[in-house]
Amino acid sequence: MSAWDKSSYGQDETQSARLRALPSVTAILSTAAAAELTQRFGRMISTEAVRITVDDARTAIKAGAPAPGADDLALQALARLEERDRSGLRPLFNLTGTILHTNLGRAVLAESAIEAATAAMRDAVALEFDLSTGKRGERDDHLRALLCDLTGAEDATVVNNNAAAVLLCLNTLAQGQEAIISRGELIEIGGAFRMPDIMARAGTKMIEVGTTNRTHPRDYRAALSAQTGVILKVHTSNYRIQGFTAEVSAAELASIAGEKGVPLLNDLGSGTLIDLAQFGLQKEPTVRDAVAQGAGLVTFSGDKLLGGPQAGFIVGSKVLIAQVNRNPMKRALRVDKIRLAAIEATLKLYRDPDRLADRLPTLRLLARSRAEIEVQANRLRPLVAKSLGESCAVDVCACESQIGSGALPLDTIASAGLMIRTKNGSGALDRLAAALRGLRRPVIGRIADGGLTLDLRCLADEDEFVFVLSELNVDALTG
């Protein structure tokens, strides 16, 4: 700026003085606050962040702001990097009321599974190595016996997820051949898993039989031919057809398929290893039932009701599992040592059904009574109200939880939670939901009936919840 400018514009003179007072990048980097910055994020990224912070401060000064000090700028740079460093995969509070929320990562793992996975991550393991002979082993050896014990099947294998299991089984049994399926079972599951598309990608020709609401044994019999590679039965996990309906049971279908020497593939979806009636839920077919009904292969998920990590299990006859294992696609769908360790530990919990609900988070959460959750809600209400401040009203409410992930879609479980209403008119509720999502540990609820419901069924760490909420910026709610 020239001498003429300075003398002519007093305003600019103080502004340029403030710009001159702005500390240099070097000065900021030698503050005590910057020591933490470089310690945590490294010299290169810290210098870059400080430079951007100084640029921003310069722009702010030109708009009339005062010149910040070096410590202040170092702290701003630290905040900038901390914000950028926050992981999108950091733990959150799932207070949606959906226990197995696909968008929130489905099942939360048991402690023993977490420990097993961590140990497998840290060290080498005998993944494909037989410790008794010293020769090459098989990945599936770690789970085969457990899965056979728990399901009554002759043999078993595991792949990336149940979608992969279905794809692999169809491709193995009926590539270049026909696959028969009822029109009532042509399901779509979230994430673009549509049975007709999967059947096409597996290289099979889909033969639809029956109607949307009724399919009879004669429909399947009429469709069976020399070109049939498989009959597919799919558990309609995420919807129900009610009213004037008829479906052919898995047992009857197995015998119809057997007459022609064609295998039955039964995709259970969620598939559970225990009877859910003991938790007051409707009966969901167990894997053992499906195996006993005579299916050649049965597929089910690892991270739905089973409560483990993402995985797809295939159990069934020795001959068919061997065929699946020979399919070159199997290699592309295999599971790594970390998940195998977690799956093994999860399945082992099922050997002791009496203590399963204590040890397996999915069942523990499912089994919590409304009365128990209501006590928790009453305990937390004043603390939550205090953190949310004057602009919100917080009440204990009754609500309904769901299992989620397409298991028992019509069943709800009586639960309790906190209903938050905002007093500042339209937009306030969305601002509240956004502020809760922006917390160090995000809180995710459900907006309904003009309020935000926090279903407390899945809230385990109460102290952390209260602490995180206390960090809420209440001013942001009254935007």
Ligand SMILES: *Cc1c(COP(=O)(O)O)cnc(C)c1O
């Ligand atoms: C959930 C489901 C699948 C897909 O399982 P993922 O483990 O999510 O891949 C397939 N079939 C049925 C019937 C399902 O319910």
